[in-house]
Amino acid sequence: MVLKYDSSGVLLWQRFFSGAGFTPDEGVCVVTDSKNNVIIGANYWNAQPPGGSDFAIFKYDPSGKLLWSETFDGPDHSADETEAILVSSADEIYLVGTTYSNFNGYDIAVLKYSDSGSLLWSKIHNDSLNSVDIAYSIISDNDNNIYVGGLSSGKMLILKMKPNGTIIRKIKQQYMSAEFMYKDQNSNFYVTGFGSQLNITGYRTIKYDSTGSIIWSNVYGGLDNLNNFPKSQAINHNGFVGVTGRSISSPLQYYDFATVMYDHNGSEIGSKRFGRPYFTEETAGCGFDSSGNLYVAGYYQPGGTSEDYCLIKYASAIGITPISVEIPSHFSLSQNYPNPFNPATKICFSIPAVETTRRVAILKIYDVLGNEVTTLVNQQLTPGTYSVDWDASNHPSGVYFYRLTAGEFIQTNKMILLK
Known part of the structure; x- marks a missing residue:
């Protein structure tokens, strides 16, 4: 289901898409292009044997009219999982995800479509020795190269690719995954994922320059330096980094919202937790406004067993x-x-x-x-x-x-x- 609201929260339109029968179709990610068209990356159930989910893209105009839709079935006709989507400066569309084959196992899939929905190319990346390769994120730089972030054999893997799909560089990092990425105006890029550093395990964030060299690295370890899982990353105009996720509330063993902020040098400014004892809270995303305030969205249990949506606003620097x-x-x-x-x-x-x-x-x-x-x-x-x-x-x-x-x-x- 896709819903569009105006700035006052009034529902303008809603659209539904459905695969074969009563199947678990899933909208995963959404972006807009230069014409304010809405592009949805999704998982779409394939009715043809052997079944399984396929990669899918749906493109709507600003009024909600479906312009086109496309699906892509991986090479082994098995499970395909969409993870992220990107629109280039020319309104071309990149979709990344993970595909499964009986021979290679899990591989990274990168698809490129034209503005009109034609498949320009597809790349399936098996990094080495049929390792488990998983895609999580995608960004582009000022030269329209793309960076696909993920995990390979337990290590972070970032593929830098030309617009034609040729791999320029691989960036790998021990004890980390590339779940979230962001590029600044200087082509530095920020990577956040579950990882460890100096015996602390949790949200690890690394800032790289355009050549792939590390500028700084930091990790948030929560209360136990172990059970901390990032869910979203955001960067503001000052180069401050906000990361939010779920973190165990030791010794009660329930999860809280936990949010940390770093300055432009990677030094921790502060961190905040939100949650109730004996209940599990879950963050879904975060973002900065133009004043540098950080918003964190998710759900929590205010009482009983029901769950409510939750939005938290933190001042421009957590802790101030x-x-x-x-x-x-x-x-x-x-x-x-x-x-x-x-x-x-x-x-x-x-x-x-x-x-x-x-x-x-x-x-x-x-x-x-x-x-x-x-x-x-x-x-x-x-x-x-x-x-x-x-x-x-x-x-x-x-x-x-x-x-x-x-x-x-x-x-x-x-x-x-x-x-």
Whole structure:
């Protein structure tokens, strides 16, 4: 089923598609092209023996009229699963997914269609020795090359391909999968998937440059450094990265929403959890608005056994909280409290009504040797007084310094972590 709403939430139209009989057809992903046509990637049940699902694309005009639909049956006429869809600058359509054959097992499938629905080419990729190859995501760069992200033999695999389907480069990474990808205006690309780093297992995020070299890497390990599964990734105009997913609420063993945000250098700004004891919550997606606020959507159980949809809005940096509506007369950085602390403390600071360029607040933590530990704040703020929390659970006892920089204002204070 496809539904279109206007900006006020009024339903404009709905359309249905159905395969053979009472079969489990499934809409998987949706994009729009330059003409505001709606393209749906789906799994469509094949009525011909031996049956199984096929790749499918449905294209509707803005009024809901079906322009065309196409299906693709994999080489072994078995199970085909759509994962992601992409529209190029020329309105050509790429669909990626996973196909199964009795000889090769699971392989990555990449299909390219013209604007009018003609199949331009199809590529089935078996990486090595009939390994299990699974596709999850697709993006394109400024040269119209595409990147197909997935998993091969337990390792992350990204295929960089020319518009004609020729593979230019393979990028592989141990202990990770490429479930979500995003490209910025400089052709850097961000990859998030389930993975591990430094004995922490959870949402792993890596930023690559256009050559495939790692710029930074970080991982969110939740409460147990193990049972944390990413569900969505978003990037804002400042290069901040938001990742949300489900994370075990140890020791109760139920899943919560868990959302983490990184600055443009890959330093964790903060993380938030949402959930009720003894109930499982599940995130579905996240995205930034033009002001840098992060929205997280999913479902949760407010009581009983029924599930409700849920939408959460986080301020432009997770962990930054406005604490006063009065406009300060000058910059200030207060002493953290509590101090000494274990393991978390709160830092307050004020931004007065000055020119915009001087409202870019940068708050960093340093150890006693002057090494940067983390960045808590790095963004433009409206005039006001704010507080931000620092959780030092993963850092040793000792003396730390926190420094606020905003325009020409610089102040450094000392704090003590005692465990």
